[in-house]
Each structure stands twice: as structure tokens, then as C-alpha cells.
Amino acid sequence: MKEVNYIDVSEKIQKQLPQGAFLTVKDNNKNINTMTIAWGNLGFMWNKPVFTVMVRYSRHTYKLIENAEDFTVSFPTKNQLKEELNFCGSKSGRNLDKFKKLNLKIQEGKKVNSPIITDCDVHLECKIIYKQALENSGMNEFVKNIYGEEKDYHVLYYGEILSCLVSE
């Protein structure tokens, strides 16, 4: 893995995101899980590069990330791991170990506790510096309709990008 400036791979990241990426979290009790995400913000805030992920309350990942310092986002930008993206986007780590089930390999991150998904080729290592739960009061009709009556809103986790890694 080689460390690069995240701006050099920002186009790859933006193009892959709607197709799916892996949000991986290791919590303070060393529980690890990964889930597929397609929403995220790559930006700049508080004078830091920031990647923001959105996690609904109902996700097992929510339980972990609430008790974690950091997360990683791994992008399979070469069309790989399609089945794994489907699986991790439909099955919950509450009931099974996705890594074992899929034989999905992980490796230690460089600057965070959360691991990265080995067979992806671009990774962001992010330290959680702010979180914010979406509130009904700020939503227009379009956004309200997305949630309906369920109120299973997303919580936004703002991650300072500590490193951006690419496979060599």
C-alpha cells in the first residue's frame, strides 16, 4: 500500500461511491464489521480534508461506530468485489461475520484502529471528529419522503482523512 494525496484519487472515489464502497469500523471493544455505502461527502472543513459517512440507526454498524474513534472506507474501483458489495449491503453483521462468510480479507490500517479491505484498491482512513443526527425539522418534502414514517434517519459521521492508501 502506498500513501497518496487524496485529491489525486478523488475522481476515482467520486465515481465509485454510487456503485458502492465498504465502510469498515472497529469499535473500542475490538468488534469489527463492514457495510456497503453509496452515500458520502468528500470535502474540506475545519481546515481539514473530511470524508463524511451516513449511517442509519437500524444498522449494526451504527452500534459499532457510536463506540469507535475512527472508520475506513475502501473503494473497489476496478470492478472487483461486486458480490461482496451486494452481500455487505443486504446482510447485517448483527447475525453473522461477513468477513468469514465471504472470505473477505482485511489488514491493519496505518493510522487508525479500523482495518481496510485488502482487495480494494483505494482506501481512506478517517478519524471521527464530529457527528450529527439528521432531524425532521431541517428536511424539505423531498428528504422527508425518503424517510417516510419510519424515522430511521441517518447519522452523519465526519471523518478527518488521516491517510489515503492505494494498492501498488
Ligand SMILES: Cc1cc2nc3c(=O)[nH]c(=O)nc-3n(C[C@H](O)[C@H](O)[C@H](O)COP(=O)(O)O)c2cc1C
Ligand atoms: C449500494 C448500497 C448502498 C448503501 N448505502 C448505505 C448508506 O450510505 N448508509 C446506510 O446506512 N446504509 C446503506 N446501505 C444499506 C446497508 O449497507 C445495509 O443495511 C447493511 O446490511 C447494513 O449492515 P450492518 O447491519 O452489518 O451494519 C447501502 C446498501 C447498498 C446495497
